Amino acid sequence: MPMILLIEDNHDIAAMVGEHLEASGYELDYAADGITGMHLAVTQPFDAIILDLMLPGMDGMEICRKLRGEAARNTPVLMMTARDTLEDKVAGLDAGADDYLVKPFELEELDARLRALLRRAGGDLAPELMRLADLEINAGTLEVRRAGKRLNLTPIGLKLLIELMKASPRVMSKRALERKLWGDIPPDSDALRSHLYKLRKAMDKPFENQLLHNVPGMGYRLADLDED
Secondary structure, X not given: OOEEEEEOOOHHHHHHHHHHHHHOOOEEEEEOOHHHHHHHHHHOOOOEEEEEXXXXXXXXXXXXXXXXXXXXXXXXXXXEEOOOOHHHXXXXXXXXXXXXXXXXXXXXXXXXXXXXXXXXXXHOOOOOEEEEOOEEEEOOOOEEEEOOEEOOOOHHHHHHHHHHHHHOOOOEOHHHHHHHHHOOOOOOOOHHHHHHHHHHHHHOOOOOOOOEEEEOOOEEEEOOXXXX
């Protein structure tokens, strides 16, 4: 039975979502503020976190950043917020959220998005340590090094790199990468290109050998072509 952490300060919404999830067969823990929610998120083994954006004590953005950065946790996060602009959605995803649900929402949509997060997290795990040439990813600590130098990647950039590494040296299509990162609702047509640019700038630009390659008309792949 999946264990879900709900972090929401609106008691009416929390009660509605909590009752629905428990009736749907999930186990549930609950926090009404960001500090308590962050403590639970890093001390308990949850299968997914449903996280409100506007919270007392610590907002959802900060929780996501700390969870992915300082705590090095990859627990799937579904962010809930009334903010529905493209910029808001991209900011939430960049902070480390895996999906974004705009209030008000139907409980059926919450169910579908939560199931998709749990499917992706449970059925497609990365090996603990992955290497390609002088690039090394520790999927346990979420630490990335190249030529011994630690790379500072955004949460989305890290997820993107892990997916490309798992597929390497195969090509992944644009649509396949978008589905891995955002499910069936990518933020916009240029979001993936922007994240790939940032990833290439951090991972390839400072080094002599390029590992991230665009395959025209097909997609992208991570490969050491110097070995071909």
